[in-house]
Amino acid sequence: MRTIKYAFKQAFTQVFRNRTMSIASIFSITAMLLILGLFFILAVNVGLATENAKNKFDTLQIYLLDTTSEESAQEMIQSLSTVDGVSEAWYFSKESAMEEFRVRWGDQAYLLDTLAKNPLPNSIKVTLSDLSKADAVIEVAKAFPGVEDVPNSQDFIDQILKITNGIQTGAMAVIVFLVIVSVVVVSNTIKLTVLAREREISIMKYVGATNWFIRGPFLVEGMLIGCFSALAAVGLVMAVYAKIVELFGQQALLLLSTSLVPANFLTTHLTGVFLPLGISIGALGSIISMRRFLDT
Amino acid sequence: MIEFTDVTKKYGENIGLEHANIKIKDGDFVFLVGPSGAGKSTFIKLILREIKADSGTIFIDGMEVTKMSNRMVPQLRRTCGMVFQDFRLLPKKTVFENVAFAMEIVKFSQRTIRRQVPHILSMVGISSKADKYPHELSAGEQQRVAIARAVINNPKVLIADEPTGNLDPDTAWEIMKLLEQINRRGTTIVMVTHAKDIVDRMNKRVVTIEKGHIVGDVREGAYINENY
Ligand SMILES: Nc1ncnc2c1ncn2[C@@H]1O[C@H](COP(=O)(O)OP(=O)(O)OP(=O)(O)O)[C@@H](O)[C@H]1O
Ligand SMILES: [Mg+2]
Numbered sequence: 001m002r003t004i005k006y007a008f009k010q011a012f013t014q015v016f017r018n019r020t021m022s023i024a025s026i027f028s029i030t031a032m033l034l035i036l037g038l039f040f041i042l043a044v045n046v047g048l049a050t051e052n053a054k055n056k057f058d059t060l061q062i063y064l065l066d067t068t069s070e071e072s073a074q075e076m077i078q079s080l081s082t083v084d085g086v087s088e089a090w091y092f093s094k095e096s097a098m099e100e101f102r103v104r105w106g107d108q109a110y111l112l113d114t115l116a117k118n119p120l121p122n123s124i125k126v127t128l129s130d131l132s133k134a135d136a137v138i139e140v141a142k143a144f145p146g147v148e149d150v151p152n153s154q155d156f157i158d159q160i161l162k163i164t165n166g167i168q169t170g171a172m173a174v175i176v177f178l179v180i181v182s183v184v185v186v187s188n189t190i191k192l193t194v195l196a197r198e199r200e201i202s203i204m205k206y207v208g209a210t211n212w213f214i215r216g217p218f219l220v221e222g223m224l225i226g227c228f229s230a231l232a233a234v235g236l237v238m239a240v241y242a243k244i245v246e247l248f249g250q251q252a253l254l255l256l257s258t259s260l261v262p263a264n265f266l267t268t269h270l271t272g273v274f275l276p277l278g279i280s281i282g283a284l285g286s287i288i289s290m291r292r293f294l295d296t
Numbered sequence: 297m298i299e300f301t302d303v304t305k306k307y308g309e310n311i312g313l314e315h316a317n318i319k320i321k322d323g324d325f326v327f328l329v330g331p332s333g334a335g336k337s338t339f340i341k342l343i344l345r346e347i348k349a350d351s352g353t354i355f356i357d358g359m360e361v362t363k364m365s366n367r368m369v370p371q372l373r374r375t376c377g378m379v380f381q382d383f384r385l386l387p388k389k390t391v392f393e394n395v396a397f398a399m400e401i402v403k404f405s406q407r408t409i410r411r412q413v414p415h416i417l418s419m420v421g422i423s424s425k426a427d428k429y430p431h432e433l434s435a436g437e438q439q440r441v442a443i444a445r446a447v448i449n450n451p452k453v454l455i456a457d458e459p460t461g462n463l464d465p466d467t468a469w470e471i472m473k474l475l476e477q478i479n480r481r482g483t484t485i486v487m488v489t490h491a492k493d494i495v496d497r498m499n500k501r502v503v504t505i506e507k508g509h510i511v512g513d514v515r516e517g518a519y520i521n522e523n524y
Contacts, residue, residue, distance in 0.1 A: 002403055003403065006400065199386070202384075203384055203397075205373065207373065207378075207398045207402075210370045211366075211370075213401060
């Protein structure tokens with residue numbers, strides 16, 4: 001208890017005494033976290049967009065020949081339901097298909113009236129519980145007699161998944177890189193204060209101070225720097241992101257047909273990520289900077 | 297009790313200490329003498345586990361230093377007070393704070409610290425300087441502060457590496473009398489020195505090291521070689 005109180009007292013004194021250096025490293029770590037935060041938000045948004053895209057493509061449509069009776073279609077549905085990866089299958093008549101067209105075409109629906117007979121096929125719709133099983137389900141469906149065609153959107157899904165995975169991996173790489181840079185920045189700052197107190201540390205060791213007693217104040221110092229940086233970064237990232245949502249929210253909705261993750265929702269998450277991250281960066285940085293001084 | 301059994305420490309090619317055997321009983325006062333580079337500092341660093349022996353065993357107050365885990369090193373150092381030629385006081389702390397610092401590290405309460413520090417300061421004879429900073433003190437006074445700090449937690453052993461090296465003869469002699477007084481209270485003292493006159497005058501046990509070997513060990517001895 002006394003050790004903890006001592007550590008905090010010392011740390012605050014140190015941060016204040018070396019305020020130029022402390023502020024400098026808070027600035028650089030805030031900058032790192034700012035960039036990191038924007039990548040984090042990018043990753044979150046891409047993740048959300050991918051989720052949406054997947055949901056859109058998790059339905060297969062099995063087109064039936066006109067000669068296939070509804071009874072045999074029902075039998076097919078029965079057996080499809082037992083296939084691995086299928087969550088639901090139901091009959092979708094040509095009439096319902098036409099109805100859907102009418103709704104989609106809206107004002108222009110009268111054009112459909114000119115058709116002599118309904119050209120749309122009856123079909124079975126299947127929702128998948130697991131997108132990666134799509135190919136297998138399609139194989140099964142194609143094998144049924146009376147099936148005309150099963151269009152495959154798998155290639156398209158693969159493309160999307162590949163791109164979004166790429167973006168997320170890239171963002172992760174940048175995040176990891178920035179975390180490492182931040183640790184180095186903190187450890188250099190702390191090293192300066194450690195060097196300034198090298199004599200004190202060596203005396204502490206001679207008098208029999210434990211490593212944790214010596215490390216304590218520097219650890220708290222690093223954590224304080226990390227904590228301040230994290231809070232500053234959350235504020236900045238949110239300000240920037242709110243602006244982005246305001247400027248590009250509409251475009252994103254049109255272009256990607258998904259909305260951006262709302263800013264206020266992210267604030268809590270970002271604080272939840274940044275505070276522990278900033279504090280860990282500070283702690284790690286200070287432990288690294290002290291290693292040399294505490295090896296015996 | 298300090299006990300070295302067949303202790304060897306080499307720095308690559310350089311011999312620090314080789315096949316050293318010695319026993320220092322509780323309450324002894326031992327001078328460690330020898331030419332420069334003989335291995336005196338090596339001997340002291342081995343006691344404090346600043347360096348590890350290559351072979352042999354070292355016991356300090358029942359603790360086997362040579363087998364000790366790093367976690368136990370602070371415990372060992374609390375058993376040994378240290379005094380250096382260059383005093384090693386903290387320049388931004390007052391005399392009182394410098395001494396109190398040693399107690400804070402060992403987690404004494406502020407109440408105990410406020411009671412104990414003035415007591416020890418008066419014992420070493422610098423009560424009046426309690427609120428001064430090290431740079432406001434003479435060399436002899438600074439060494440007294442260092443000694444106060446070294447003994448405040450009641451170490452079993454006080455180790456001094458040339459404590460009078462930076463002092464004029466009269467001041468040096470006063471410091472020696474202070475060390476003798478501390479020794480009389482039961483603290484074992486191991487003191488490295490090049491000061492022939494002090495060794496001769498004190499008439500204590502003298503251990504001589506040369507080229508990493510203990511070549512002489514006399515009770516109530518005198519400095520042997522004029523050339524050291
Ligand atoms: N860190 C080191 N690396 C290599 N050699 C060392 C190291 N420390 C000491 N030595 C060598 O070990 C030998 C003993 O050194 P030590 O410091 O123990 O001598 P000393 O008796 O204390 O000398 P002095 O009276 O000058 O302080 C010397 O030859 C020295 O060069
Ligand atoms: Mg030496």
